[in-house]
Amino acid sequence: MPEGSAHRFCVAPMMGCTDRHFRYLLRLLSRHACLYTEMVTTQALLRGDAQRHLAFDPVETPLALQLGGSEPEEMARCAALAARWGYSELNINVGCPSERVRSGRFGACLMAEPGRVARCVAAMGEAAPLPVSVKTRIGIDQMDSYEALAGFVSQVAEAGCGSFIVHARKAWLKGLNPRQNREIPPLHYVRVHRLKAAFPELEIVVNGGLDSLETVRAQLRRVDGVMLGRAVYANPYLLAQVDGLVYGDPRPPPSRHEALELYLPYVEAQMARGVPLARMTRHLMGWFQGLPGARSWRRILGEQARGPGSDVSLIAQATACVDDCGRRARAS
Numbered sequence: 001m002p003e004g005s006a007h008r009f010c011v012a013p014m015m016g017c018t019d020r021h022f023r024y025l026l027r028l029l030s031r032h033a034c035l036y037t038e039m040v041t042t043q044a045l046l047r048g049d050a051q052r053h054l055a056f057d058p059v060e061t062p063l064a065l066q067l068g069g070s071e072p073e074e075m076a077r078c079a080a081l082a083a084r085w086g087y088s089e090l091n092i093n094v095g096c097p098s099e100r101v102r103s104g105r106f107g108a109c110l111m112a113e114p115g116r117v118a119r120c121v122a123a124m125g126e127a128a129p130l131p132v133s134v135k136t137r138i139g140i141d142q143m144d145s146y147e148a149l150a151g152f153v154s155q156v157a158e159a160g161c162g163s164f165i166v167h168a169r170k171a172w173l174k175g176l177n178p179r180q181n182r183e184i185p186p187l188h189y190v191r192v193h194r195l196k197a198a199f200p201e202l203e204i205v206v207n208g209g210l211d212s213l214e215t216v217r218a219q220l221r222r223v224d225g226v227m228l229g230r231a232v233y234a235n236p237y238l239l240a241q242v243d244g245l246v247y248g249d250p251r252p253p254p255s256r257h258e259a260l261e262l263y264l265p266y267v268e269a270q271m272a273r274g275v276p277l278a279r280m281t282r283h284l285m286g287w288f289q290g291l292p293g294a295r296s297w298r299r300i301l302g303e304q305a306r307g308p309g310s311d312v313s314l315i316a317q318a319t320a321c322v323d324d325c326g327r328r329a330r331a332s
Helices: 020-027 042-047 050-054 072-085 099-103 107-112 114-127 146-158 189-198 213-219 230-234 236-245 256-272 277-284 294-304 313-331
Strands: 009-011 063-068 089-094 132-137 163-167 203-207 225-228
Touching: 020 236, 020 256, 020 277, 042 050, 042 072, 050 072, 063 072, 072 089, 072 114, 089 107, 089 114, 107 114, 107 132, 114 132, 114 146, 146 163, 146 189, 163 189, 189 203, 213 225, 213 236, 225 230, 230 236, 236 256, 256 277, 256 313, 277 294, 277 313, 294 313
Parallel strands: 009 225, 063 089, 089 132, 132 163, 163 203, 203 225
Antiparallel strands: none
């Protein structure tokens, strides 16, 4: 069994990316990585279609639900729902800087209200027997000192949160869009390392700007875990090495082709339920990143997955093209 933090390697919750189809694909590559849903708002669960947002395949577990909200009573009700659906963790979004999220009074703006976040943590802990984690930034706007960050963590931890996932950039709530907030504010990993040293009893996970397993292993010498986001979406097969390199699992990882073969029955089953092929193939665009034939693979899936009559055989067709390109490359 893997040792250490349950969050030793995490895939970040990403809107438009970490849906149930992508999570199923990732679980074929890693048995141990911690997976998160896209952010789901409390209003979507309490006043919308809860089943649409909460349903997942058992293969995906362990799986954390990320919630966007700031009202303790509503967060508690959503926590109870998540427990009934079989989630293994609850995560509060205190990191997203988008204007839409801010207008709902959640996301990164909550860094200015540690008392409110603490009340949410306490209410969720009372409502469900699940661990509660918080994903946050190192600061917002001019409130970006280490002392402010440590004060936020201390107050929220006292309410029952034992795990903090810290994006090592501050967020500008005005003037930068979400993409710019992922790239422009400078990274301060040392501040996250300092946080871990100051709170050894807490689980501290670092996020932001990490793009390889080499950088992951370097960070694990200073913190309990790491979280990667866009790098995994751009190159999902990166996860195939995680169990061995990060968790010490001796079992060999599946090859790209072996994992695809395991994904095909899932795609067929989902299409039989009415899910469009393109909703699943869009997560495969980076599958052969850096290999001969990758461009042809993307072109075939991108141009034909939405066509009438397209089915799972399109993936086999695209794979054959990659194999052919690989043979030509080796022969040249």
